[in-house]
Amino acid sequence: xxxxxxxxxxxxxxxxxxxxxxxxxxxxxxxxxxxxxxxxxxxxxxxxxxxxxxxxxxxxxxxxxxxxxxxxxxxxxxxxxxxxxxxxxxxxxxxxxxxxxxxxxxxxxxxxxxxxxxxxxxxxxxxxxxxxxxxxxxxxxxxxxxxxxxxxxxxxxxxxxxxxxxxxxxxxxxxxxxxxxxxxxxxxxxxxxxxxxxxxxxxxxxxxxxxxxxxxxxxxxxxxxxxxxxxxxxxxxxxxxxxxxxxxxxxxxxxxxxxxxxxxxxxxxxxxxxxxxxxxxxxxxxxxxxxxxxxxxxxxxxxxxxxxxxxxxxxxxxxxxxxx
Amino acid sequence: xxxxxxxxxxxxxxxxxxxxxxxxxxxxxxxxxxxxxxxxxxxxxxxxxxxxxxxxxxxxxxxxxxxxxxxxxxxxxxxxxxxxxxxxxxxxxxxxxxxxxxxxxxxxxxxxxxxxxxxxxxxxxxxxxxxxxxxxxxxxxxxxxxxxxxxxxxxxxxxxxxxxxxxxxxxxxxxxxxxxxxxxxxxxxxxxxxxxxxxxxxxxxxxxxxxxxxxxxxxxxxxxxxxxxxxxxxxxxxxxxxxxxxxxxxxxxxxxxxxxxxxxxxxxxxxxxxxxxxxxxxxxxxxxxxxxxxxxxxxxxxxxxxxxxxxxxxxxxxxxxxxxxxxxxxxxxxxxxx
Numbered sequence: 001x002x003x004x005x006x007x008x009x010x011x012x013x014x015x016x017x018x019x020x021x022x023x024x025x026x027x028x029x030x031x032x033x034x035x036x037x038x039x040x041x042x043x044x045x046x047x048x049x050x051x052x053x054x055x056x057x058x059x060x061x062x063x064x065x066x067x068x069x070x071x072x073x074x075x076x077x078x079x080x081x082x083x084x085x086x087x088x089x090x091x092x093x094x095x096x097x098x099x100x101x102x103x104x105x106x107x108x109x110x111x112x113x114x115x116x117x118x119x120x121x122x123x124x125x126x127x128x129x130x131x132x133x134x135x136x137x138x139x140x141x142x143x144x145x146x147x148x149x150x151x152x153x154x155x156x157x158x159x160x161x162x163x164x165x166x167x168x169x170x171x172x173x174x175x176x177x178x179x180x181x182x183x184x185x186x187x188x189x190x191x192x193x194x195x196x197x198x199x200x201x202x203x204x205x206x207x208x209x210x211x212x213x214x215x216x217x218x219x220x221x222x223x224x225x226x227x228x229x230x231x232x233x234x235x236x237x238x239x240x241x242x243x244x245x246x247x248x249x250x251x252x253x254x255x256x257x258x259x260x261x262x263x264x265x266x267x268x269x270x271x272x273x274x275x276x277x278x279x280x281x282x283x284x285x286x287x288x289x290x291x292x293x294x295x296x297x298x299x300x301x302x303x304x305x306x307x308x309x310x311x312x313x314x315x316x317x318x319x320x321x322x323x324x
Numbered sequence: 325x326x327x328x329x330x331x332x333x334x335x336x337x338x339x340x341x342x343x344x345x346x347x348x349x350x351x352x353x354x355x356x357x358x359x360x361x362x363x364x365x366x367x368x369x370x371x372x373x374x375x376x377x378x379x380x381x382x383x384x385x386x387x388x389x390x391x392x393x394x395x396x397x398x399x400x401x402x403x404x405x406x407x408x409x410x411x412x413x414x415x416x417x418x419x420x421x422x423x424x425x426x427x428x429x430x431x432x433x434x435x436x437x438x439x440x441x442x443x444x445x446x447x448x449x450x451x452x453x454x455x456x457x458x459x460x461x462x463x464x465x466x467x468x469x470x471x472x473x474x475x476x477x478x479x480x481x482x483x484x485x486x487x488x489x490x491x492x493x494x495x496x497x498x499x500x501x502x503x504x505x506x507x508x509x510x511x512x513x514x515x516x517x518x519x520x521x522x523x524x525x526x527x528x529x530x531x532x533x534x535x536x537x538x539x540x541x542x543x544x545x546x547x548x549x550x551x552x553x554x555x556x557x558x559x560x561x562x563x564x565x566x567x568x569x570x571x572x573x574x575x576x577x578x579x580x581x582x583x584x585x586x587x588x589x590x591x592x593x594x595x596x597x598x599x600x601x602x603x604x605x606x607x608x609x610x611x612x613x614x615x616x617x618x619x620x621x622x623x624x625x626x627x628x629x630x631x632x633x634x635x636x637x638x639x640x641x642x643x644x645x646x647x648x649x650x651x652x653x654x655x656x657x658x659x660x661x662x
Contacts, residue, residue: 043515044486155379184379185542189586189598211516214545214588241590255520256590257549260573264549266527271517274485 004070005172005205006032006055006092011067011077013050013059015278021064022279024050026229028067029305034172037199037206039220039237041213041252045275047229048209052175055092055207057084072172090120093166095159097178102162103150109161110136110146116168132168138201139164140194156187163194167202175207180215192218214256217241225249228276228286235311245308246315247291285316293317334366335536336373336390336504340399343385347607357607359385361560362399367504370534372526374551374568376541376583380606382560387508387540391423392416403504421451424497428509430489434481440465441477444496451500464499467533468492469525487518494525498535505529508540523549544587548572556580559604559614562641566648576650578621612636613653621654630654 013025025047032038040048053059055069057076069076071091076084088094096102104112110132117128133143139160150158159179166174176195180188196219199206208220216223216237223241224234225248233246244250251271257264273290276282282289288298297316305314308322343360359382367373375383388394390401392408400407406419427433434443444461453460465473468491481489490510497505507526511519527550529535541547547554547568554571556564556579564577575581582599599618604610610617612635621627622634630653633639639651650656 041516043517185544185583185586185588186378186599188588192588193598212588213516213590217590218588251520252516253590255516255523257523257545258589259545259548259584259587264545265568266531266549271520274487 004031005034005036005072006030006207007068007070008051009068009070011051011054011065011069013047013054014064014066015060016062016064017279020279022277023229023281024063024278025054026278026281028226028229028231030224030231032173032205032207035199035203035205037196037208037219037221039208039210039216039223040226041210041216041223042226043211043252043275045278046226047278048226049177051226052094052177052207052209055175056088056094057081058088086120089116089166089171090169091171092173092175093169093171095162095166095174095176095179097181103158105150107149108147109150109153113146113161113165113168116165120169132164135164135167136161138198139167140190154187155183156190159183159187159191160194163191163198167198167204170202171204173205173207175209177209178211179208181210181212188215189218195219211252212256213241213252225252228281229278230286230314231305231312232287232315233311233313234305239311245311245318245321246287246313247293247317248287251292285314333369335369335371335403336367336538337402338366338386338390338399339364339402341386341389341401342397342399343382343389343394344397355607358560358609359606360389360396361609363557363560363562364399365555365562365565367536367538369503369536370530371552372530372537372539372550374539374541374547374554375557376544376547376554377557378542378583380559380604381557382606383540383542383557384508386557387425387506387538390504390506390538391425392419417451421500422503424500424502424505426490426493426497426505426507426510428513430486430493430513431481433493434489436481438480439477440470440479440481440484440492443481443492444499447496447500453500460499461495464495465492467498467529468495469521469528470495485518486514487521490514490518490522491525494522494529498529498533504536504538506538506540509542510539511546512541512543526550544572544584545589556583559606559609561614561651562649563615563651564649565641566643566645570645570648576644576648576655577615577652578619578654579615582620613639613651615652627654630657 008028008030011025011028012023014021014023042048054065065077113132114128117131136143136146141160180191198204220237223237224231227248233249241253244253271290276286284299284301285303288294303314303316305312341360341363345357345359347355347357375386377383389396395409403422408419411419441461444464445457448457448460462473465476470476470491511522530537539551551568554568555562558579564571564580575584586598616622616634627634633653639653641649641651642656643649644656
């Protein structure tokens with residue numbers, strides 16, 4: 001494809017809290033081509049969900065967005081509400097965590113999907129209903145269940161309905177924010193398989209946001225790790241998740257024990273401390289107060305995101321290792 | 325049953341435990357749900373025993389029965405010779421001190437209007453622990469990794485991070501010096517780095533303080549990191565039980581194998597053989613081996629001559645390999661052949 005589906009450049013999202021502006025997203029570059037599957041990983045508060053909401057123009061009022069975000073070549077930052085409304089569902093749709101809260105509890109799920117289609121496309125109710133049934137079938141839900149209410153679905157089935165709804169207007173990009181976090185292992189595997197299958201069948205690009213790196217190992221081709229509003233490491237999923245280079249990525253990967261690996265039995269893996277307050281970013285590398293391998297320049301000089309072969313990293317240690 | 329022959333005195337004994345609930349059906353006759361259906365095991369002092377399985381397998385109900393929070397239909401639980409189902413009033417309170425629990429959601433376990441000190445001191449007061457209350461609270465917080473403890477005394481839950489909150493919950497439990505700590509999905513709602521942090525703490529409690537832990541989780545990687553022995557539950561029954569190393573690396577039961585196949589792992593894209601369908605319904609338990617409708621071994625025809633037994637006979641929990649128990653006609657049949 002010529003040009004990227006989503007092109008984010010130097011994006012900053014600032015929240016105004018008590019008169020001061022704190023950057024939740026602090027200069028992020030990210031691009032996705034058609035049919036790509038990119039994972040965005042990091043702890044709560046690293047800015048990953050804010051980034052997703054910015055893509056959809058769903059940020060709260062106290063947020064200001066700077067930089068550029070182009071979807072299919074058109075600028076999204078500063079776009080008029082009408083244009084953003086048209087973009088949601090038809091251009092970019094979102095699968096949220098905890099699908100129960102994303103549905104109207106007193107309307108049949110089928111009607112809710114039909115409503116989304118009718119809102120965005122000039123089709124008859126009959127056509128919309130037909131497409132809804134087709135989507136249900138694709139997502140592994142018996143079409144007769146369209147008559148049911150959200151509470152009648154189990155967590156996994158509800159997440160399937162959520163996915164069917166996200167696909168209602170055939171968007172080229174689906175953002176999934178913690179799509180499987182509250183689900184059981186077997187159901188989680190089913191949902192991840194479904195996402196992978198739909199991506200293949202419909203050439204949908206996926207942006208998966210999660211703190212659970214094991215999920216990204218299953219569905220993402222590329223992974224970007226975020227810390228304190230910035231991308232600190234980016235690379236192919238297969239490489240980054242097996243040989244993380246940034247100490248932060250290493251500790252995230254280390255939090256997931258590997259069955260069968262004696263090294264992950266009973267061994268401390270935790271990363272002490274908390275992510276920094278966006279309003280009080282530490283000097284130098286934002287990660288240095290928690291970093292097990294911090295050395296001299298880390299508390300003074302903020303490392304920039306540099307390319308090391310196919311990998312991108314913002315870390316003095318990676319830099320030093322690369323020189324050797 | 326399962327491991328009566330383990331010799332030394334157990335910290336926790338469960339024998340033929342059955343827990344039933346009345347099922348609420350709109351149509352048809354009122355049925356019964358057998359959430360826990362004949363479960364036996366022992367946990368040694370200082371051991372980390374993990375109960376794993378899908379939602380609806382009965383693992384949480386089993387945990388609640390250990391705590392005396394649900395009344396079993398039959399069978400018994402015994403901790404220091406006490407069975408919670410037989411106890412009332414003061415005796416039950418005394419029992420509760422011996423078994424403490426940590427739930428999944430720390431925000432749901434803490435009173436938002438209670439300071440950290442009050443949260444930990446409440447249990448100490450209820451159980452009338454001897455000694456200086458302030459010292460007991462401080463030592464529990466310190467053991468849970470909140471140091472210096474005094475700094476946290478006046479904090480409220482909303483002022484703490486997710487990991488700190490879960491540490492407070494753990495401190496409230498260990499302040500009472502329980503014989504057994506039951507942790508029901510203690511990390512599944514926590515962030516990746518916090519997950520590692522709580523995992524470390526549990527390892528420390530086991531290694532440094534010899535805590536006996538019953539860990540309830542759907543996350544087999546978590547079990548691998550922490551457990552000495554693992555019991556895999558399916559529809560209210562233990563289908564496999566043994567040392568974590570062997571159960572998780574050389575599983576015998578087809579259900580354990582499929583659970584392992586779907587356990588997502590960092591750095592490895594697994595070829596999924598995902599069991600289809602929803603987790604099975606405990607109000608409608610299939611005859612014979614309860615796993616047979618989903619069993620990949622049966623479907624592929626590998627069960628061979630055992631097939632009629634799979635469909636009609638409930639497999640007993642046996643140990644073809646010493647100490648490694650499995651309830652599967654095919655697995656035990658195969659082991660006996662060689």
